[in-house]
Amino acid sequence: MDGTTPQNEAAPVQQSAVPQSERTDGNVIYIGKKSVMGYVLAVVTQFNHGEREVFIKARGKAISRAVDVAEIVRNRFLPDAKIADILTKTEELDSEDGTKSKVSAIEIKLCK
Amino acid sequence: MDGTTPQNEAAPVQQSAVPQSERTDGNVIYIGKKSVMGYVLAVVTQFNHGEREVFIKARGKAISRAVDVAEIVRNRFLPDAKIADILTKTEELDSEDGTKSKVSAIEIKLCK
Secondary structure, eight states, X not given: OTTTOGGGTTSOHHHXXXXXXXXXXXXXXXXXXXXXXXXXXXXXXXXXXXXXXXXXXXXXXXXXXXXXXXXXXXXXXOTTOEEEEEEEEEEEEEOTTSOEEXXXXXXXXXXX | OTTTOTHHHHSOHHHHTSOGGGOBTTBEEEOOSSOHHHHXXXXXXXXXXXXXXXXXXXXXXXXXHHHHHHHHIIIIIOTTOEEEEEEEEEEEEEOTTSOEEEXXXXXXXXXX
């Protein structure tokens, strides 16, 4: 029993502390219509589970909420987290009536 | 009278080619509640008047509109314009009842 199950004594807690079920599509948080603090909690949870980078993604009117989430995480919960990069792009959506509409999107990369 | 008012003859045209009235606080466009295309026009006008950099600023829910403006300028009107930088911050506002509230803000730097 000596060398077979060493994770309890010698292995760093880092790896096993990240249960796969806690991951939201890797380390990406998609911002929707829920309350800002729910998303803030999701981001903080990712970092606490060992992630070094978390991506916050949003489209359309949720973009302002994505910025709120990043700012609250940085100012109130994780002062050592930094916004490493912000990208914007235009995505094309298929509407119900078959036409296409364009919507702006944002991706905020938070690093610790 | 020779050396006292030389600005009318020797000054470069560069300065006077940008009428002061067209400037929105330098080369900064503040996004409010008006239609997106009005702000797009304001940004394009700045570039057409010789500006090399235009800053798009917004707070709160207008942040998504600021991203819309930058994306539309870049995709539809000025394909050679680039988003050089995006900054976010948290600003403190004084409410009417004397309390303070925080609001997210964005600054998008467009370059040509």
